[in-house]
Amino acid sequence: MIFFFTSKRKSFLLATGIFFLISCGNNPVEHKSSGIDKADYTQYVNPFIGTSKMGHTYPGATAPFGMVQLSPQTNFVPMFNNDGSYNPxxxxxxxxxxxxxxxxxxFAHTNFSGTGHSDLGDLLLMPTTGDLVLDPLKTETGNKGFYSAFSHDKEEASPGYYRVFLNDYGITAELTATERVGFHQYTFPASDSAHFILDMVYNVYHYDGKNVWTFIRVENDSLITGYRQTSGWARTRKVFFALQFSKPFKSYGYKKYDKETYTGFYRRFDQYHNFPEMAGKNIRAFFNFDTQEGEKIRVKVALSSVSTEGALKNLAAEIPHWDFEKTKAGTKEKWNKELAKIEVKTMTNAGMITFYTALYHTMLSPIIYEDVDGRYRGLDQNIHTSDGFTNYTIFSLWDTFRALHPLFNIIQPERNNDMIKSMLAHYDQSVHHMLPVWSHYANENWCMIGYHAVS
Known part of the structure; x- marks a missing residue:
């Protein structure tokens, strides 16, 4: 195998004399993008690699080092059993x-890749048709939940793009993303009872009490803002969002799963139908539409750690239009730029897929963790503005100090410098005056032994 490393600062060649002779094997690692131009490095990336058993990767859409990881969720497994024991x-x-x-x-907007513990799974969005159902797996009466069956024959993924057919509803779902905005496109059948469910209960590694507070505000007939605070692996984590539909909804509402003893004078309102503020710990909201055969409804969801205002700024800056294909192509171009930093020649196409998929996975974290104006939530839970660097988060340093960051010194020197400055900002904001041990989303989670930031 021959490697050609390129960057703005350096260009050199490393020849190992070793050739990949690896077979793709069974379905999860089959390559579905044959016939693409050889200059397109994304053709060698298979996001399904690592999604079986304990690989802990996701197949969804994200930009390089993007704050949004928009990906399908295939189960709702609680972290603990009814008796309080851990659910393996x-x-x-x-x-x-x-x-x-x-x-x-x-489809959730935040996901870890490759970790041995977890969190996230924010803002689960699901399109449905027919009778409105607000429970994901089964209802309180034992009927089917709002999930849909799907087949891998009608599923595809590539860097920055994911597509699947939802069998139960006849809906084609397509996903792409920029750094801070997830972009959905759903092709519906004809229906006078089409819905979008915004599930703010769902978490990865969910348990009762993980959702500290949720707030949803209906700004107008197509724009929703809000936030959720959770206490999980990151014990004080806030995610703000702005969600915009490409067409007005005809009605909306929500269901609250909290046990309430006091609601103040909000009790004078019917808060559950067409009321523009929704608040509680566990909420699922719904938005109703009429659709024509083949009609596409697009949804943009911007994230921020700072505020809904920050999310709106991110939305306006990164995707000010409704052209899904334009965003998809732009993110593919970003991935090609990053993947082209190492040129590899192997004896087999399988070797190319193995290498470039691994290279792709190196660029899923750490992630950008600031708004387009440079503001971000710091470890002290105050709002800071990055000065001369881009702020990053998700530092699994006991995993990454040996190989990932040395690799970044070669192919991502500017980003690696920003990551170091992000760690130094973490130190300045730490009441313990420590660099990150294992940190994510403005929280130190203290996972694993050692102090690898100084290694």
Whole structure:
């Protein structure tokens, strides 16, 4: 195998004399993009690699080092059993998706890749048709939930793009993303009872009490803002969002799963139907539409750690239009730029897929963690503005200090410098005056032994 490393600062060649002779094997690693121009490095990336068993990767859409990881979720597995003991099945869902599953319960906007513990799974969005159902797996009466069956024959993924057909509803779902905005496109059948369910209950590694507070505000007939605070692996984590539909909804409402003893004078309102503020710990909202055969409804969801205002700024800056294909092509171009930093020649196409998929996975974290104006939530839970660097988060340093960051010194020197400055900002904001041990989303989670930031 021959490697050609290129960057703005350096260009050099490393020849190993070793050739990949690896077969792709069974379905999760089959390559579905034959016939693409050789200059397109994304043709060698298979996002389904690692999605079986304990690989803990996701197949969904994201930009390089993007703050949004928009990906299907294939089960809702609680972290604990009814008796309070740990549920070992939850470990398989660190990234929200298992290739062996045959159902999808929705598309979440934050996901870890490759971790051995988990969190996230924010803002699960699911399109449906027919009778409105607000429980993902089964209802309180034992009927089917809002999940849909799907087949891998009608599923595809490539860097920055994901597509699947939802069998139960006849809906084609397509996903792409920029750094801070997830972009959905759904092709509906004709229906006078089409719905979008915004599930703010769902979490990866969910348990009762993980959702500290949720707030949803209906700004107008197509724009929703809000936030959720959770206490999980990151014990004080806030995600703000702005969600915009490409067409007005005809009605909306929500269901609250909290036990309430006091609601103040909000009790004078019917808060559950067409009331523009929704608040509680566990909420699922719904938005109703009429659709024509083949009609496409698009949804843009921007994230921020700072505020809904920050999310709106991110939305306006990164996707000010409704052209799904334009965003998809732009993100593909970003991935090609990053993947082209190492040129590899192998004896087999399988070797190319193995290498470039691995290279792709190196660029899924750390992630950008600031708004387009440079503001971000710091470890002290105050709002800071990056000065001369881009702020990053998800530092699994006991995993990455040996090889990933040395690799970034070669192919991502500017980003690696920003990551170091992000760690120094973490130190300045730390009441312990420490660099990150294992940190994500403005929280130190203290996972694993050692102090690898100084290694």
């Amino acid at each position: 099945e939850t470990y398989a869902y660190c990234a929200g998706y298992q290739y062996s599953d045959s159902i999808i319960i929705g």
